[in-house]
Amino acid sequence: MLALSPRLFLSSVLLAILLFAFWRPADSAIGPVAEPVSVAISDKRIAFSFDDAPRGAGAFLEPDERPKLLIEALKTAGIEQAVFFINPGRITAHDNDAADIAAYANAGHLLANHTAGHSKLSSVPTATFLADIDAAEAWLKDKPNYRPWFRFPFLDEGRTNRAKRDAVRAGLKQRGLMNGYVTVDASDWYLEDMAITAARAGKLMDWNALRDLFVESYVESAEFSDDLARRTLGRAPVQMILLHETDLAAMFVDDLAAALKKRGWTIVSADEAYRDPIAHMEPDVDFADGTRTQMLAAERKIGNRWYERNDQKLAKKLFAERVLRD
Ligand SMILES: [Zn+2]
Numbered sequence: 001m002l003a004l005s006p007r008l009f010l011s012s013v014l015l016a017i018l019l020f021a022f023w024r025p026a027d028s029a030i031g032p033v034a035e036p037v038s039v040a041i042s043d044k045r046i047a048f049s050f051d052d053a054p055r056g057a058g059a060f061l062e063p064d065e066r067p068k069l070l071i072e073a074l075k076t077a078g079i080e081q082a083v084f085f086i087n088p089g090r091i092t093a094h095d096n097d098a099a100d101i102a103a104y105a106n107a108g109h110l111l112a113n114h115t116a117g118h119s120k121l122s123s124v125p126t127a128t129f130l131a132d133i134d135a136a137e138a139w140l141k142d143k144p145n146y147r148p149w150f151r152f153p154f155l156d157e158g159r160t161n162r163a164k165r166d167a168v169r170a171g172l173k174q175r176g177l178m179n180g181y182v183t184v185d186a187s188d189w190y191l192e193d194m195a196i197t198a199a200r201a202g203k204l205m206d207w208n209a210l211r212d213l214f215v216e217s218y219v220e221s222a223e224f225s226d227d228l229a230r231r232t233l234g235r236a237p238v239q240m241i242l243l244h245e246t247d248l249a250a251m252f253v254d255d256l257a258a259a260l261k262k263r264g265w266t267i268v269s270a271d272e273a274y275r276d277p278i279a280h281m282e283p284d285v286d287f288a289d290g291t292r293t294q295m296l297a298a299e300r301k302i303g304n305r306w307y308e309r310n311d312q313k314l315a316k317k318l319f320a321e322r323v324l325r326d
Pocket residue numbers: 051052114118152153154
């Protein structure tokens with residue numbers, strides 16, 4: 001046997017550890033790996049929605065470049081039918097906005113109403129708000145792949161003003177519009193805002209860390225909403241994820257879809273999501289704002305209503321630590 005000096009012996013051990021760390025058996029060598037049953041028969045279903053199209057300049061991409069990248073990313077992700085909530089009042093002639101929106105529909109995605117000018121219900125009179133819905137509807141209703149769904153800007157459904165909330169609920173019914181609620185939110189618009197500020201200040205951003213933060217925040221939000229819904233309803237409704245037409249969504253939605261699938265989620269169409277019975281529930285809460293699952297949980301006094309990363313203080317801290325490495 002070869003005698004080794006202590007130093008050489010230690011090196012050999014280290015080398016063996018290193019080799020082992022990088023060595024992976026071929027799949028056939030380890031045999032079939034049993035997936036956990038809960039994954040194989042998972043009832044975790046999720047659909048995708050994008051608000052605020054057209055959204056104007058972002059942190060990295062040209063306004064006209066983003067829709068093309070987003071359509072490609074959705075295709076790569078296997079998201080065959082997402083829904084885009086449109087603000088027709090923000091369409092400009094110079095960015096090909098109308099053509100970009102038509103391209104979403106042409107790629108199989110749906111178009112729906114997000115008011116013409118992005119009104120905030122708490123801040124405007126009911127009549128003004130309904131008029132803003134009508135203005136968007138006039139532009140949208142004859143477009144291909146249009147659906148009679150309405151998404152409240154800022155997810156503000158009237159907040160503490162019950163009279164206003166009920167007047168708009170009635171107004172939507174009169175117009176044949178359904179509340180296009182969300183159930184999963186992780187404030188991509190705020191991550192994008194922070195990226196825009198950092199880019200303008202000439203700060204270096206860790207691209208991989210930004211992607212990981214985006215993906216992880218949404219996956220955790222989906223798991224949070226799934227758990228909250230099961231505890232509230234005793235079943236798993238189809239989840240509806242809220243993204244915006246941001247650069248970050250265009251760059252990372254395929255990574256997000258892959259991460260969700262890995263956690264046992266099945267991606268379904270927006271049509272399937274809104275066939276879920278929770279689509280017709282009207283939670284009665286003191287503060288009508290946020291996701292449908294949060295409001296249902298609040299109505300039934302179940303658990304912690306708010307997902308923590310929608311708190312901007314925490315989001316800012318995570319962005320600084322992980323993306324800017326401040
Ligand atoms: Zn919006």
